[in-house]
Amino acid sequence: MRLTPLLWAMELRGVGFEASVLSRASALMQQRMRAIEQEAHRLAGREFLLSSPDQVAKVLFDDLKLSPPPPPPPQAAHMQAGAGTAGTKRHRSTNESVLQELCSLHPLPSLILRHRHLLKMASTYCDGLLREATEAMQQQQQRAQRHHHPGGLWRLSTWWNQCSTGT
Numbered sequence: 001m002r003l004t005p006l007l008w009a010m011e012l013r014g015v016g017f018e019a020s021v022l023s024r025a026s027a028l029m030q031q032r033m034r035a036i037e038q039e040a041h042r043l044a045g046r047e048f049l050l051s052s053p054d055q056v057a058k059v060l061f062d063d064l065k066l067s068p069p070p071p072p073p074p075q076a077a078h079m080q081a082g083a084g085t086a087g088t089k090r091h092r093s094t095n096e097s098v099l100q101e102l103c104s105l106h107p108l109p110s111l112i113l114r115h116r117h118l119l120k121m122a123s124t125y126c127d128g129l130l131r132e133a134t135e136a137m138q139q140q141q142q143r144a145q146r147h148h149h150p151g152g153l154w155r156l157s158t159w160w161n162q163c164s165t166g167t
Contacts, residue, residue, distance in 0.1 A: 007160040014155035019130060026126035029118045036115045043108045050115045057092040060102065060109065068092055069101045132156060 041047045044063060048055040060066045094112070102109040133154045 003162050007162060010160055011158060015158055016155050017129065017133075019133065019154050022126045022130050026122050026130070029122040029126065033115055033118050033122070036111050036118070040108060040111045040115070043106075043111070050112055051119065053094045056094045056112060060094065060106075061092055064106060064108065066102055066105050066109075069098055129156065 037050055040050055044059045046059075046063070048059050050056065061068055096113065096116075099109040099113050103113075133156050
């Protein structure tokens with residue numbers, strides 16, 4: 001396998017990135033999320049947490065009176081005697097596919113989708129990478145080694161496997 005030596009070299013070298021660039025990107029995403037939140041509150045006529053599925057459902061379905069899409073047909077296992085949700089409150093989904101369907105009815109669902117996308121990007125890639133690199137740097141410094149490189153370039157150690165995938 002000729003790819004193995006390349007993957008090994010990549011693991012030894014790590015992935016370089018500029019911490020200041022990730023910090024600026026994170027700050028920009030936070031600024032955009034605040035603007036989306038303000039616009040969402042204006043459209044809803046009140047404040048609510050865009051990251052709370054329950055609050056989003058209340059605003060969309062109770063306050064704005066949007067009709068949720070019909071639920072998927074029940075599975076055969078749910079049709080058995082004794083199975084079901086009698087006496088329990090039905091959960092109203094605000095997942096991505098539901099919000100996509102509601103976008104044609106009102107502008108708020110598309111704002112919620114954009115907010116969720118930015119939140120995921122910021123928390124996973126900007127803030128997450130910075131957090132991982134900072135932890136790695138602290139561990140390296142405890143061993144009297146430096147993980148931070150001149151010019152603001154940081155290196156994050158990685159593990160590459162040509163036979164699997166993962167995130």
